[in-house]
Amino acid sequence: MTTNLNWWKGGIIYQIYPRSFMDASGDGVGDLAGITSKLDYVASLGVDGIWLSPIFMSPMKDFGYDVSDYRDIDPMFGSLEDFKALVARSHELGLKVMIDQVISHSADVHPWFEESRQDKTNPKADWYVWADPKPDGSPPNNWLSIFGGSAWKWDSRRLQYYLHNFLESQPDFNFHNPEVRQAHLDNMRFWLDLGVDGFRLDTVNFYFHSEGLEDNPPVPAGEPKTMGAPHDNPYTYQRHVYDLSRPENLDFLKDMRAMMDEYPGTTAVGEIGDDFPLKRMAEYTSGGDKLHMAYTFDFLNTPHSPDYIRDVLKNMQEIVGDGWPCWALSNHDVVRSRTRWGAEEDAEAYPLIALALILSLRGSVCLYQGEELGLPEAEVPFERIQDPYGIPLWPVFKGRDGCRTPMVWDDSALGGFSTVEPWLPVDAKHLPLSVAVQEANPDALLHKVRQLIHWRQKQPALVNGELSQCDLGNGQLIGLVREYQGERVLVVINMTNTSQSATLNGTVSVLDGHGFTSTLEGKTLTLPAYQAFYATLS
Ligand code: NOJ
Numbered sequence: 001m002t003t004n005l006n007w008w009k010g011g012i013i014y015q016i017y018p019r020s021f022m023d024a025s026g027d028g029v030g031d032l033a034g035i036t037s038k039l040d041y042v043a044s045l046g047v048d049g050i051w052l053s054p055i056f057m058s059p060m061k062d063f064g065y066d067v068s069d070y071r072d073i074d075p076m077f078g079s080l081e082d083f084k085a086l087v088a089r090s091h092e093l094g095l096k097v098m099i100d101q102v103i104s105h106s107a108d109v110h111p112w113f114e115e116s117r118q119d120k121t122n123p124k125a126d127w128y129v130w131a132d133p134k135p136d137g138s139p140p141n142n143w144l145s146i147f148g149g150s151a152w153k154w155d156s157r158r159l160q161y162y163l164h165n166f167l168e169s170q171p172d173f174n175f176h177n178p179e180v181r182q183a184h185l186d187n188m189r190f191w192l193d194l195g196v197d198g199f200r201l202d203t204v205n206f207y208f209h210s211e212g213l214e215d216n217p218p219v220p221a222g223e224p225k226t227m228g229a230p231h232d233n234p235y236t237y238q239r240h241v242y243d244l245s246r247p248e249n250l251d252f253l254k255d256m257r258a259m260m261d262e263y264p265g266t267t268a269v270g271e272i273g274d275d276f277p278l279k280r281m282a283e284y285t286s287g288g289d290k291l292h293m294a295y296t297f298d299f300l301n302t303p304h305s306p307d308y309i310r311d312v313l314k315n316m317q318e319i320v321g322d323g324w325p326c327w328a329l330s331n332h333d334v335v336r337s338r339t340r341w342g343a344e345e346d347a348e349a350y351p352l353i354a355l356a357l358i359l360s361l362r363g364s365v366c367l368y369q370g371e372e373l374g375l376p377e378a379e380v381p382f383e384r385i386q387d388p389y390g391i392p393l394w395p396v397f398k399g400r401d402g403c404r405t406p407m408v409w410d411d412s413a414l415g416g417f418s419t420v421e422p423w424l425p426v427d428a429k430h431l432p433l434s435v436a437v438q439e440a441n442p443d444a445l446l447h448k449v450r451q452l453i454h455w456r457q458k459q460p461a462l463v464n465g466e467l468s469q470c471d472l473g474n475g476q477l478i479g480l481v482r483e484y485q486g487e488r489v490l491v492v493i494n495m496t497n498t499s500q501s502a503t504l505n506g507t508v509s510v511l512d513g514h515g516f517t518s519t520l521e522g523k524t525l526t527l528p529a530y531q532a533f534y535a536t537l538s
Contacts, residue, residue: 010463023418049096096197129163204270285323349530378427
């Protein structure tokens with residue numbers, strides 16, 4: 001068997017949120033054994049691999065994005081042995097395994113922080129970002145936490161402030177310290193040695209801060225705001241010049257890549273929330289010596305008109321160049337795409353055409369659990385809210401629980417996820433969309449998603465091809481040409497709720513097998529609402 005070392009390039013990665021995928025232990029929280037028991041289902045979708053959100057030791061204040069031991073599994077999820085079994089079974093099924101690495105900050109109960117906060121002279125004193133107050137006792141500068149308030153927390157033991165870009169219980173590491181950088185690389189190597197195929201790098205542009213601790217300027221009127229934080233959050237009022245995306249990060253990413261290159265076939269995808277995300281993606285993923293790929297919030301945002309999509313693609317081409325994007329419509333941080341993009345649209349047809357869009361772009365794709373079922377955002381009553389980000393901004397921003405509720409495997413009251421009431425409630429409106437219900441209905445979305453993914457995986461031009469946009473003379477349609485090794489595939493996507501037509505010039509040979517319908521009479525292509533058209537161009 002030949003191994004494709006570039007499996008990630010154009011690959012499809014299924015994102016699993018372990019707390020909510022499958023609970024094998026019966027405590028209401030998902031776990032590794034539960035995931036392993038559902039890997040056949042994941043493989044049946046035709047994806048290339050999985051990305052597991054954090055499974056490491058954690059006080060769970062940010063549900064695992066606050067790590068207290070980078071080399072061990074939280075007992076809530078199982079053990080290292082369970083993890084090895086998960087990796088082994090994934091590999092048997094031909095699935096790669098990527099794990100989250102949350103190295104910009106740790107949990108405040110991590111032994112490194114416990115030590116660092118003791119005094120200003122201990123061996124870990126400089127492992128986190130500490131600073132004296134201003135003469136009036138206030139924080140060192142105006143930097144803000146994404147989760148609200150100042151990014152500085154006073155520590156009454158050390159009599160200094162420490163930096164936290166997220167929760168107070170998530171202190172930021174000082175990446176200017178070479179020991180910190182090395183410790184993280186060593187921990188990553190630990191997982192590579194265990195056989196993982198790659199990493200999703202949390203907040204990859206947050207690693208370094210400016211040691212001058214200068215105030216960030218405000219965003220000038222009319223200029224774009226930071227992507228990745230809701231706009232009712234004052235964090236978006238600042239231009240994040242000094243707290244993010246510092247140039248020193250590029251050298252660290254090169255060191256990381258050099259280490260990963262010792263493990264052929266592994267990959268890293270970075271999460272970029274930034275004032276100028278595509279510029280950052282270009283910096284981080286071009287040249288083949290830093291990240292393999294990165295994702296931004298361009299499609300995790302709310303706008304989604306054909307004009308907006310065309311603009312994102314145009315900017316991607318102009319700015320990202322030879323860099324490599326990873327597209328996602330949903331993840332564990334944003335409102336589910338069917339609700340965010342498709343609220344007013346056909347609940348069955350819209351999720352499929354939106355997926356067809358990202359499967360037709362140059363780049364890799366992350367598919368978040370439950371998106372293949374077309375799950376809408378779940379309603380979580382205020383008294384069941386878990387997300388610390390959601391509580392202070394409620395009800396304007398309800399936090400991230402609505403996309404994190406349990407996966408629905410069948411239509412029993414708890415969705416077949418657990419035998420006890422889960423940590424987040426199952427939304428009754430998800431039950432008719434469960435895996436079992438859809439498996440039994442040949443017309444259900446799940447079968448169409450499977451068909452589309454399996455078909456797309458066999459189209460080299462869609463997996464690997466370069467992309468250009470083509471003007472079809474109808475602004476409602478998105479026209480793309482993907483080109484690979486001399487083959488040119490025309491893609492036309494109608495994401496609107498009405499039939500659309502266009503005139504095709506040139507000779508085309510229609511591709512089918514993807515499940516969409518359209519008619520081509522002479523040169524006139526007609527696409528019913530929410531349909532796509534694929535053809536080779538000669
Ligand atoms: C991004 C993660 O996706 C999110 O869930 C988390 O809260 C923050 N980073 C902080 O780690």
